[in-house]
Amino acid sequence: MLSLLRSRRFAQRCPPKSKQLLTSYFFSTTSATDHRHGSKCSQPSPPPIQVLLTESAGRGVFATRNIESGELIHTARPMISHPSLSSIDRVCYFCLKNTPKGSDFEAQKVLFCSEECREQAKGFYEVEKEADWSAFVAHCQTRALKYPFLAKRLACMILSGITSANSLDILQPALLSPQMISQMEEELGLLKSALEASGITSKQLKFLTIEWYSGVLARIRINAFRIELAGGCSYEDLLASAALSVESEAAVGNAVYILPSFYNHDCDPNSHIVWVENVDARLKALRDIEAGEELRICYIDASMDRDARQNILSNGFGFECRCPRCLLND
Numbered sequence: 001m002l003s004l005l006r007s008r009r010f011a012q013r014c015p016p017k018s019k020q021l022l023t024s025y026f027f028s029t030t031s032a033t034d035h036r037h038g039s040k041c042s043q044p045s046p047p048p049i050q051v052l053l054t055e056s057a058g059r060g061v062f063a064t065r066n067i068e069s070g071e072l073i074h075t076a077r078p079m080i081s082h083p084s085l086s087s088i089d090r091v092c093y094f095c096l097k098n099t100p101k102g103s104d105f106e107a108q109k110v111l112f113c114s115e116e117c118r119e120q121a122k123g124f125y126e127v128e129k130e131a132d133w134s135a136f137v138a139h140c141q142t143r144a145l146k147y148p149f150l151a152k153r154l155a156c157m158i159l160s161g162i163t164s165a166n167s168l169d170i171l172q173p174a175l176l177s178p179q180m181i182s183q184m185e186e187e188l189g190l191l192k193s194a195l196e197a198s199g200i201t202s203k204q205l206k207f208l209t210i211e212w213y214s215g216v217l218a219r220i221r222i223n224a225f226r227i228e229l230a231g232g233c234s235y236e237d238l239l240a241s242a243a244l245s246v247e248s249e250a251a252v253g254n255a256v257y258i259l260p261s262f263y264n265h266d267c268d269p270n271s272h273i274v275w276v277e278n279v280d281a282r283l284k285a286l287r288d289i290e291a292g293e294e295l296r297i298c299y300i301d302a303s304m305d306r307d308a309r310q311n312i313l314s315n316g317f318g319f320e321c322r323c324p325r326c327l328l329n330d
């Protein structure tokens with residue numbers, strides 16, 4: 001945690017020479033009430049950020065005004081989420097909130113924390129519950145694969161008509177080797193067979209090609225967040241919240257968001273992403289940030305040494321980190 005709370009010495013100010021404003025439709029999120037003016041207006045103001053091209057890291061998120069340390073910059077709802085298999089019997093199948101087992105758990109094998117979540121889950125669950133997923137689950141379980149569950153949920157959402165097959169296209173994909181793609185073919189076959197056996201027609205499954213499946217997994221690989229709930233604490237207290245998010249138990253699931261996916265990485269970040277009681281994300285400032293400064297989060301455990309951090313970023317995300325901390329060999 002200490003490394004998350006370093007002084008400003010590594011503050012990343014990165015106004016690219018030729019910034020290009022990207023479209024503003026990413027902002028399906030809300031900011032907190034206007035923090036600077038103490039406004040109590042219930043109408044959320046737009047988040048104080050914009051997505052621009054950086055000089056060397058693709059697109060990034062930049063502050064449009066000064067942001068105070070500890071400020072809630074914005075919240076974000078996931079595009080797709082899924083509980084980890086070890087959490088299925090203790091978290092809501094829709095929002096990942098800790099949920100006690102109800103009387104219908106044995107029949108349904110999934111939990112919903114509220115009628116609202118049950119209702120919202122219909123967008124994928126109506127399709128999913130008709131199929132037998134045992135072969136797909138066994139395949140993923142023996143290989144410790146977690147991301148195919150996000151692809152499966154997305155496929156069910158598409159079949160229900162609540163989202164389109166290209167809904168993740170805007171996100172940056174990882175480079176996949178031909179070997180990785182050929183390994184995905186077996187998974188895709190199991191996904192397709194489960195859906196076909198449940199009565200989905202081949203016309204409806206037309207989008208489910210290896211190009212679609214590998215494209216979705218390539219994007220999930222770079223952009224998915226592992227969800228760790230800080231749980232029930234006051235998130236106004238930055239120190240307590242950061243400590244809890246570091247100390248919390250194993251991940252309850254994984255999720256993909258749109259706007260948070262544009263945040264680039266820094267080993268000494270000025271912002272962080274936290275989850276309090278469910279999968280809805282909160283982006284918070286870790287220190288004072290000036291208008292025009294790039295907002296960066298840390299993708300990995302910042303307490304590791306430089307070589308370990310570089311290895312994980314290179315193998316997992318495909319880039320060499322040249323943040324000020326890495327350049328100083330810290």
Ligand SMILES: C[S@@+](CC[C@H](N)C(=O)[O-])C[C@H]1O[C@@H](n2cnc3c(N)ncnc32)[C@H](O)[C@@H]1O
Pocket residue numbers: 056057058059060171172222223261262263264265266317318319320321322323
């Ligand atoms: C989650 S995305 C961040 C948004 C991305 N820049 C985009 O244009 O969509 C992660 C990718 O951004 C790039 N990236 C993030 N942080 C970086 C950094 N510190 N240095 C270089 N590239 C970085 C890498 O290509 C990485 O795989």
